[in-house]
Amino acid sequence: MLAILRDLLKYNLEFRIGIILVGIVVGLAILSGFSPYPPGDVYVVPPDVPPSSAYWFGTTSRGQDVFWQVCVAIRNTLLFGITVAAISRVLSLVIGLLSGYKGGWIDRALMGVNDTFIVIPLFPILVLFYFVMRDSMTWLMLAMIMATLGWAYDARLIRAVAMSLKTREFSQTAVFSGMTTREILTREHLPYVMPIVFSTTMNNMNWSIGLEVTLSVLGFTDINTPTIGGMIYWANQHTAIVAGVWWWIAFPIAVVIMAFVGLFLLAVSMNEYIDPRSRLSRMGGGAR
Amino acid sequence: MSGPVALHTPTTPVAGAALASDPVLRVNDIQAHFRTQHFGVSREVRAVDGVTFDVRRNEIYGLAGESSSGKTTLIKTIAGAIKPPLQVVGGSVQFSFMPGYPGLHAAPAAEVERVRWRHLSYVMQGSMNVLNPMRRVISTFQDFAWRHLGGSRKQFEERVVAHLARVRLDPAVLRAYPHELSGGMRQRVTIALATICKPDFIIADEPTTALDVIVQKDVLGMIRSIQQEMGSSVLFVTHDMGVHAHLTDRLGIMYGGRLVEEAPTPEIFSRPLHPYTVYLIGSLPRIGDDTPRKSLEGSPPNLADPPTGCRFHPRCPLAMEVCARQVPPMVESLPGHRVACHAVNPGAAA
Amino acid sequence: MSEPLLRLDHVSKTFARGGFFSRRRIEAVKDLSFTIAADKAEIFTIIGESGSGKSTTARMILGIERPTGGSLQFDGLDVGALNGHADRMRFMHAVQPIFQNPFEAFNPLKQLDRYLFLTARRFGAARDQAEAERLADEALRKVGLSLAEAKGRFPHELSGGQLQRVAIARALLSNPKLIVADEPVSMVDASLRMAIVNLFKALRDELGISIIYITHDLATAYSISDRIIIMQKGEVVEAGDARAVLAAPQHPYSRQLREAVLTPDSPRALAS
Numbered sequence: 001m002l003a004i005l006r007d008l009l010k011y012n013l014e015f016r017i018g019i020i021l022v023g024i025v026v027g028l029a030i031l032s033g034f035s036p037y038p039p040g041d042v043y044v045v046p047p048d049v050p051p052s053s054a055y056w057f058g059t060t061s062r063g064q065d066v067f068w069q070v071c072v073a074i075r076n077t078l079l080f081g082i083t084v085a086a087i088s089r090v091l092s093l094v095i096g097l098l099s100g101y102k103g104g105w106i107d108r109a110l111m112g113v114n115d116t117f118i119v120i121p122l123f124p125i126l127v128l129f130y131f132v133m134r135d136s137m138t139w140l141m142l143a144m145i146m147a148t149l150g151w152a153y154d155a156r157l158i159r160a161v162a163m164s165l166k167t168r169e170f171s172q173t174a175v176f177s178g179m180t181t182r183e184i185l186t187r188e189h190l191p192y193v194m195p196i197v198f199s200t201t202m203n204n205m206n207w208s209i210g211l212e213v214t215l216s217v218l219g220f221t222d223i224n225t226p227t228i229g230g231m232i233y234w235a236n237q238h239t240a241i242v243a244g245v246w247w248w249i250a251f252p253i254a255v256v257i258m259a260f261v262g263l264f265l266l267a268v269s270m271n272e273y274i275d276p277r278s279r280l281s282r283m284g285g286g287a288r
Numbered sequence: 289m290s291g292p293v294a295l296h297t298p299t300t301p302v303a304g305a306a307l308a309s310d311p312v313l314r315v316n317d318i319q320a321h322f323r324t325q326h327f328g329v330s331r332e333v334r335a336v337d338g339v340t341f342d343v344r345r346n347e348i349y350g351l352a353g354e355s356s357s358g359k360t361t362l363i364k365t366i367a368g369a370i371k372p373p374l375q376v377v378g379g380s381v382q383f384s385f386m387p388g389y390p391g392l393h394a395a396p397a398a399e400v401e402r403v404r405w406r407h408l409s410y411v412m413q414g415s416m417n418v419l420n421p422m423r424r425v426i427s428t429f430q431d432f433a434w435r436h437l438g439g440s441r442k443q444f445e446e447r448v449v450a451h452l453a454r455v456r457l458d459p460a461v462l463r464a465y466p467h468e469l470s471g472g473m474r475q476r477v478t479i480a481l482a483t484i485c486k487p488d489f490i491i492a493d494e495p496t497t498a499l500d501v502i503v504q505k506d507v508l509g510m511i512r513s514i515q516q517e518m519g520s521s522v523l524f525v526t527h528d529m530g531v532h533a534h535l536t537d538r539l540g541i542m543y544g545g546r547l548v549e550e551a552p553t554p555e556i557f558s559r560p561l562h563p564y565t566v567y568l569i570g571s572l573p574r575i576g577d578d579t580p581r582k583s584l585e586g587s588p589p590n591l592a593d594p595p596t597g598c599r600f601h602p603r604c605p606l607a608m609e610v611c612a613r614q615v616p617p618m619v620e621s622l623p624g625h626r627v628a629c630h631a632v633n634p635g636a637a638a
Numbered sequence: 639m640s641e642p643l644l645r646l647d648h649v650s651k652t653f654a655r656g657g658f659f660s661r662r663r664i665e666a667v668k669d670l671s672f673t674i675a676a677d678k679a680e681i682f683t684i685i686g687e688s689g690s691g692k693s694t695t696a697r698m699i700l701g702i703e704r705p706t707g708g709s710l711q712f713d714g715l716d717v718g719a720l721n722g723h724a725d726r727m728r729f730m731h732a733v734q735p736i737f738q739n740p741f742e743a744f745n746p747l748k749q750l751d752r753y754l755f756l757t758a759r760r761f762g763a764a765r766d767q768a769e770a771e772r773l774a775d776e777a778l779r780k781v782g783l784s785l786a787e788a789k790g791r792f793p794h795e796l797s798g799g800q801l802q803r804v805a806i807a808r809a810l811l812s813n814p815k816l817i818v819a820d821e822p823v824s825m826v827d828a829s830l831r832m833a834i835v836n837l838f839k840a841l842r843d844e845l846g847i848s849i850i851y852i853t854h855d856l857a858t859a860y861s862i863s864d865r866i867i868i869m870q871k872g873e874v875v876e877a878g879d880a881r882a883v884l885a886a887p888q889h890p891y892s893r894q895l896r897e898a899v900l901t902p903d904s905p906r907a908l909a910s
Contacts, residue, residue: 168742169737169738169739169742169743170742170743170744170745170746172700172702172735172737173735173737173743173744173745173753173805173808174745174753175730176700176730176734176735176757176809177753177756177757177760177808178727178730178756178757178759178760178761178812179756179760180723187748188745188748191747192747354827354828354829355797355798355827471688500687500688500854501687501854501895501898501899501900502687502894502895502898504898504900505897505898505900508900527827527828528828528900529828529902530899530900530901530902531900533900533901533902534900557902564829567829568828568829569902571828571829571831571832572828572857572901572902573832573835573857573858573860573861574857574860574901574902575856575857575860575884575885575896575899575901576860576884576885578861580836581832581836581861582832583799583829583830583831583832583833583836584829584830587796587797587799587800588797588827
């Protein structure tokens with residue numbers, strides 16, 4: 001694993017840039033633990049101070065330090081994205097692999113559920129959830145809801161790969177070597193769908209973060225937990241741009257864009273590395 | 289890659305007399321290697337390592353070889369399909385109709401465009417590579433051949449129909465989509481496509497391998513009759529020795545990226561000289577023949593790390609001390625019969 | 639006569655293709671019957687071209703496809719209705735496959751030896767890893783290899799011929815009574831082909847394993863088969879003793895096949 005990281009760092013520019021960007025973002029998220037003020041408190045510093053040596057990113061109209069707010073917000077936003085991605089990856093892997101390998105009625109049943117989730121209009125559903133649940137709508141709750149809505153498309157992708165893997169002769173060799181279905185899926189087929197899982201993880205994080213920001217900006221989330229979207233919501237409430245408090249909006253947006261681009265570059269470079277074909281040619285089996 | 293033609297003096301004592309009869313293709317000491325670099329692991333696979341041969345006018349030249357013999361790479365090189373990681377490292381591929389360029393890979397696009405289909409055409413294993421699955425067969429003919437043949441749409445179609453009759457295809461196939469045709473019919477369409485402009489040279493790469501045996505025999509017969517009618521030269525590549533015996537005029541045997549033997553086809557079968565060829569022919573089972581067949585021991589060479597000297601020596605029953613040391617030169621041991629083997633040509637090495 | 643090892647009784651297989659409105663039925667195998675005796679090992683060859691139903695037959699015998707008609711019995715088991723893990727394991731213990739493409743028969747990303755050890759432990763006599771290694775070595779030696787040559791290797795590091803030997807060794811590890819080999823040499827170099835084919839003979843003679851050899855190649859079929867059937871479009875057109883049938887085929891289709899075989903000494907009718 002370390003050798004892979006070293007190789008990637010040495011030979012892949014995208015990976016280097018991605019690591020630096022994600023590193024900065026994660027660094028900020030870690031710094032949130034050292035925040036001198038509780039993140040929810042207001043009027044702890046003088047309001048509307050532009051970026052300066054005392055307040056690097058300036059302060060908000062609510063008397064909060066933008067730097068520490070951004071740190072806490074990006075931590076929550078990243079955690080949110082990771083939670084959604086992790087849960088929905090597990091769902092799409094299990095359902096996709098099983099559906100593609102087993103076929104028959106299992107496939108039809110699972111894909112029936114899957115297609116229902118694909119056609120459900122996401123945004124109205126999320127807004128509906130908010131109005132129904134109101135105060136009990138914590139970010140963890142939102143993450144669970146988005147995870148259950150965000151696996152379907154990727155499960156179809158994984159199912160397609162699993163179906164083609166099933167017809168390859170080595171899957172039959174595995175069966176006739178006495179492997180169980182679970183072993184075949186986890187040991188024989190999983191390595192082939194890992195590139196999909198990796199790239200969709202990054203995509204899924206970008207998707208869920210983007211949606212969370214959108215919902216927060218509109219005020220359809222728990223606005224008392226600071227997130228990037230929540231910050232923008234409060235900035236809008238105080239007409240920050242009109243008032244000339246641009247730093248209140250600019251810094252959270254800059255950080256979330258860094259996270260987006262960094263995750264994307266990591267996905268691209270790791271994909272190239274983990275792809276079975278490129279792996280094979282590195283092992284010396286490519287040119288035949 | 290381009291530049292003046294590198295006219296090497298042949299490093300091997302190629303007989304002048306046999307080659308004098310106006311070759312259409314002259315391959316001179318061609319070397320094509322795969323060079324890959326993946327995350328710091330660099331490899332060089334010497335897939336074609338110094339191959340020299342000529343294809344004369346109006347002959348079917350066969351090229352035989354097994355896995356890792358380099359025949360696929362050689363064909364790619366001759367067809368100019370050089371894409372990284374494949375690189376031409378040395379030597380030249382000269383066509384008589386394209387003077388001044390050491391190969392298609394080194395010629396400008398306009399020149400390649402000029403000779404393609406008009407002078408040089410291809411029949412590949414998968415006919416779907418040529419036939420667009422979304423278009424009717426007639427459209428593919430129009431795309432490839434109309435600008436070379438000219439004439440009105442009607443005249444052109446009449447010509448295509450007349451040509452299809454040569455491969456015993458009904459004109460109705462022109463209105464069909466490729467998937468509506470059987471494998472044998474599709475391959476006959478690609479043969480018609482490859483020959484309609486009466487090209488000087490046709491590269492046929494395993495064109496019958498995917499076909500059933502009965503269809504194969506039929507298609508081979510068609511290739512032969514069209515070739516004779518048009519006077520084209522054909523470079524016919526297959527691993528199937530039975531097909532070579534049936535069709536080709538001269539035959540080159542490849543092993544480990546090099547040509548090891550070349551002779552008129554009947555002579556290769558009746559009088560093989562290279563120990564590898566002897567094994568290759570001797571191992572073929574025949575119906576009605578109950579003598580036990582022996583297979584070759586060992587494995588094909590790894591071209592990323594090929595054996596020194598003669599690449600066959602680790603598996604060769606006649607291997608001598610010199611074989612591991614020196615690459616055997618290609619020598620004309622009998623008239624028109626070239627062999628690269630120290631045991632067959634003692635003292636040939638310089 | 640005792641109960642045969644394998645009995646196909648009027649087996650047929652129909653596939654339904656196409657969408658809702660244009661459902662076409664393709665009869666891949668029609669009314670196929672034959673038996674393989676339990677007391678005498680033999681090489682039973684199924685000859686056919688693409689679309690003859692020979693591969694579908696192989697898949698039905700292996701329990702991968704279920705017949706849509708007739709019955710398929712192996713050693714008291716109804717292969718067409720294998721249900722449950724225990725039944726399947728008992729079946730695979732006695733019937734093992736060899737596939738066409740040796741480069742595809744093993745996961746290209748995984749080491750070869752794990753399949754050998756797995757088979758030895760799940761179906762063979764091995765109870766621990768050391769025993770599995772010993773048995774794997776023993777099986778590999780039967781096919782002219784040794785564990786040292788295969789251990790820790792990836793499929794691309796071996797030649798097609800070697801891989802096909804490893805595949806046979808793996809099949810042997812479960813001590814099968816029947817091996818179903820679907821075009822096992824069509825993707826192996828000609829110079830290595832006979833070694834594999836001769837190996838099947840040795841399995842029959844020395845280990846008493848019956849082999850169903852499925853091929854389109856009449857020449858290798860001639861050199862090893864005891865009995866053959868020739869299939870065309872799902873139906874058997876000719877059956878009988880291999881040498882007799884191939885030396886003097888009776889059915890027009892068999893004759894056509896026989897004449898299309900190109901060998902070095904077949905007449906160069908096409909040459910100028």
